[in-house]
Amino acid sequence: MAASTPISKTIYLGPFVHSKSLTELEICENGAIGVDENGIIAFVERDAQSFESIKSEKSEWQDAKTVKISGDSFFFPGFIDTHTHAPQHPNTGLFGKTTLLDWLQTYTFPMESSLSDLTKANRIYQNFVSRTLSHGTTTCAYYATIHVPATNLLANICLQRGQRALVGRVCMDSDLSPSYYRDESVESSIKDSKASIDHIRSIDPSGTIVRPIITPRFAPSCTPACLTAIGQLAAAEDTFIQTHISENVNEVQLVKDLFPDSKSYTDVYATHSLLTPKTILAHAVHLSPEERKTILEKGSKISHCPASHTLGLGSDVSGGFHPSILENCRQAIWVSRHLSLQSAQDSDKLSTEEALYLATRGGAQVVGLEDKVGGFEVGMEWDAQLVRLGVVDEAGNTGEAFGGAVDVFGWEAWGERVEKWVYSGDDRNTVAVWVRGRMVHRTGGYTGA
Amino acid sequence: MAASTPISKTIYLGPFVHSKSLTELEICENGAIGVDENGIIAFVERDAQSFESIKSEKSEWQDAKTVKISGDSFFFPGFIDTHTHAPQHPNTGLFGKTTLLDWLQTYTFPMESSLSDLTKANRIYQNFVSRTLSHGTTTCAYYATIHVPATNLLANICLQRGQRALVGRVCMDSDLSPSYYRDESVESSIKDSKASIDHIRSIDPSGTIVRPIITPRFAPSCTPACLTAIGQLAAAEDTFIQTHISENVNEVQLVKDLFPDSKSYTDVYATHSLLTPKTILAHAVHLSPEERKTILEKGSKISHCPASHTLGLGSDVSGGFHPSILENCRQAIWVSRHLSLQSAQDSDKLSTEEALYLATRGGAQVVGLEDKVGGFEVGMEWDAQLVRLGVVDEAGNTGEAFGGAVDVFGWEAWGERVEKWVYSGDDRNTVAVWVRGRMVHRTGGYTGA
Incomplete structure (x- = not known):
């Protein structure tokens, strides 16, 4: 090993x-x-x-x-990928003409669901860990699937291959997810998450290489009761948490409809005790100033969106189209140049230095490893x-x-x-x-x- | 060969x-x-x-x-690259913190000037033709330098290696260019351009593989007298023409200052007989509706900017950072997705199919080869x-x-x-x-x- x-x-x-x-x-x-x-x-x-x-x-x-x-x-x-979906690797590059919510139904859920087959899961996870290592990624925050055996297998593979990883069994019990691919109940969601946490801690008790991360897919995928229970489990187990937030406007509207009593998307997570200094929020594109303030106060981290200093880059496979963090540096620079063309603010441009910082030290902060990795220091x-x-x-x-x-x-x-x-x-x-x-x-x- | x-x-x-x-x-x-x-x-x-x-x-x-x-x-x-600068290949990826006009002075002119050394020119051009072929580019519209011997060498290499090419000696006689790298006079600019056209036609009389293209760098690089003479030469020789237009707002302002009697950047080229059906205009980012109309009426072609149906993709090395047209397909899709995020118009999104069309049949139209290449037809x-x-x-x-x-x-x-x-x-x-x-x-x- x-x-x-x-x-x-x-x-x-x-x-x-x-x-x-x-x-x-x-x-x-x-x-x-x-x-x-x-x-x-x-x-x-x-x-x-x-x-x-x-x-x-x-x-x-x-x-x-x-x-x-x-x-x-x-x-x-080594590069640090703060957000990626290992089971979606075979879908990399495939979006057709879908947008986020129907892309989930067309491409994502059928693929993830099929990883109940451990032979298939092994093939995909071995391949993806090889790929990310080959691109210089030494630490990865992985979303797995809802399956305990396949999630545990991903952790085993990371430990065996020597890649640092946060590995999360995905929680999703609401009927946004198809009946063939969701947690049966709040109880089973928590029980399965706990089982995966226990496995990961049993194979690497010090958490040096692999650590568990509690992973509610995103607010619309979970019932309020499930979000509450997930928040309690994260506190009891003192684990990292990862989820998505505010990636596009349709999704923001959906959250507003599903959680009418919450002030905002961020508030949904805040009121369910899911914003901690160990929380990684992916995307965070359409946040209000008040939401940004809440996230900053809670000390939560952001993956991917150039809007905070405590942030890292995520490849977001397979929503993102390339597992390489180097490629994602280029994309971040590219997007920022495009923004600066429109705002005519040179200060909006991400420099090469900044992109490389996000890919290493910034990412290390996001996954709680800033004292260990991201730079060459005694x-x-x-x-x-x-x-x-x-x-x-x-x-x-x-x-x-x-x-x-x-x-x-x-x-x-x-x-x-x-x-x-x-x-x-x-x-x-x-x-x-x-x-x-x-x-x-x-x-x-x-x-x- | x-x-x-x-x-x-x-x-x-x-x-x-x-x-x-x-x-x-x-x-x-x-x-x-x-x-x-x-x-x-x-x-x-x-x-x-x-x-x-x-x-x-x-x-x-x-x-x-x-x-x-x-x-x-x-x-x-095979892919068709409708706009690239072969002598700038060694500068690929190097911009520092410069913008267009000082980037020319810092990186571009010193590098291009150094290709008066034919040993160096051979090394760079052999390498770049190898690179573009390896990325599947079968046809390229090349800007060379002001030097006749090095420009002719690039044409020789393309012919020898079997890559279709339009090869242009760069014309630039205004004092925007440094004294160490510009045409001495209108007369020498025309004489040298003619010498390169003659050489290229002598090595491939049918123009099957290599063809000459008259190449005023861009309006600010040429005096009005030179632009007039270039227009006359292009008409007399019935050649293709390539130049840059309207890449950024500072450049547009500079053209306004330098050509106060012209109605627009496009008008500078139109009034010097430089807009023909065989003209390739690179960039064309900030055109007014009237300018677009003029270009359409003249039948001129656009490289790179998704604003017309008669357009192709250009790698624009070394302003662009990658010689691969496949990579440039991805970038075009990426930019269009970003634009559509802001406009909330899904129709602004370039599809995979459209990007591949621009890379092949669209590019073939730009370089006048639509009956010969770009698709598999009898x-x-x-x-x-x-x-x-x-x-x-x-x-x-x-x-x-x-x-x-x-x-x-x-x-x-x-x-x-x-x-x-x-x-x-x-x-x-x-x-x-x-x-x-x-x-x-x-x-x-x-x-x-």
Whole structure:
């Protein structure tokens, strides 16, 4: 099991890049990072010359393993996906002409329902965890389905493959959901959620790799009695909570119709004790100033919507069309540029630095791991990806053996290399991925040793 | 030279997909397309069973070569990029915090100027033609630089590699351009443009693969005297013309200041005889209704902006950040969805079908090739790409040998496979590319024989 493979003390030598703040990247060309047997970063040097010079200064690192990377590569923190639906992966790219509410009925519910078949669930979940790892995602907040066995299987797979995950059995007992795919009663919804929480805590008692997250799908999917019981369960179990909020105007109207006594969509969650500092709210597109204030006061986190500083990026597969957080960085930048064209406010533009911050440190805050992952700091853990860029030779060819989409000609400054990766890179450029110091993915492009 | 390699009559057997109209794709699962020795499509069958059955009906195809593709693949017309800057390829992804006019001074002019060095030009152009071919682009409208030798080299490379191209030496004589990178005089601008036109016509007299295109960079880059002379040259030589128009509001204001006697940006081009049915106008974001009417009356074409039916997609490298037209389809859909969110008009949304039409038949209209390429019709030429999708095995793995980003589970309808390609595909899925029946690119994922 990747998550429990013993590891050696290792020194990683070469360029590294990470976010110093929301607006600033640190690019360190001559870096050296020491990672101990527990996967924890023991030192970060910024002017390292060689393994010899490091080892001569640090006697306890004499026997450390060494990984040196070449000049076309750099270490970057693993990405954090704060919102995605693993069972919907096979539907990625399929929307037809539907909008949110009928898309659920046409594509989503039939697919999710079919994961009562564990053979099918295994095929889809193994594939999706492989995909997200290959894109450098080291931590994921997953929505599973209503099924306890398939949800537990997803947690098992994440633990086995070594990907950090919040894994949530979906709660949905209202008749918005079809009769073939919903919780039978409030009692069964709570009992099944509890069973999945118990399983996840039994396989990883410290919660280092996998943790449970209580997951009411969204307000319209749950009866008020169920929301109340879910709030109580979350408090009793002290777990994370994830749900959707205010993604589009039809949905907001539906919530108004279904919960006539609530002041707002946010108020529905607030009055059912579902807004806590451990709550992740996805989308949050159409919130009123008062709703934003409530969410801020409760300390809840937002996934995906550039409207708060405590936010991260979510791929939202399969509503979103790509599992790569790098692709989602580009989309966030793209949308913000479009908004700034209309508002003529340059300040609305998300910069490359900001997008990368949201993909790492911002996401870490959302999933409660800001002290452990998202940057390269002493005391944090080695959740990292090795990014390699293609170098164009004199004849104009990029190396055959390494087929990334980024072309580096050799004259680019380091900041420009990072920009090229953000705008043209893909999973081919992520040649190795580590979680807690353990390698969880590598490609033929990895040459470290 | 790919463009002149002799070819055999070939029958392509397997699924094909192309645009029937702006809103409708034809998906033919049991297709067979016969391509003759001139690369021209001689027959298209829609219910083909085998090579034997076809050959038994068509005696003159007894000795034809055969290419059969597997069920995870389909033929699609090659993409047409109606607007891109080959010399800016090394700057892809680099904008920093600049806007259009200072981006030109900071990034664009220094890079373009450096292509006076033919070794450097060869490296960049070979690399970019490889890149665009690998993304399935069979026809490109290229801006080169002001240099005659480097522009001619780009045309040579396109001819040699077999990619259809319009290749334009850039005209720019005003002092908006830096003294180190501009035409010395109106006379030298015209003389150099003529020299490049002559070269391109000498290497491909029929214009089957490469054709010249007169390329005033954009109105502010040229003096009125130069624009007049360029209009006269285009008329005398009967060539295509390409330029930029109305990309952002600062630029529109600049044109107003520089050409106080003109009614509009469009009027500047109209009064200098630069709006013809062979003119490609890039961007066209901020046009007045009157300007649109003028462009429509002149029969000029628009690249990139979803505002007319006679338009195609352009990658606009390096202002645009990706050479792939598939990626640009996604961006066009993305922008249109964003617009429709704001206007609440579902009709503003570009569909998958419409984006693919613009990428093929729409683009063909823009470059004057609508009778030859963009679809699979008898009498048209075989400009095609073979798209292969990754199939997920029972254990959840996608085949190692073939590393595309699309996951097909086997239960998807054909329309869904095409959607998955559009939303998740990349150059790995384009495993072979043909122009006029000649293979101009293939990857290890190609298994046809």
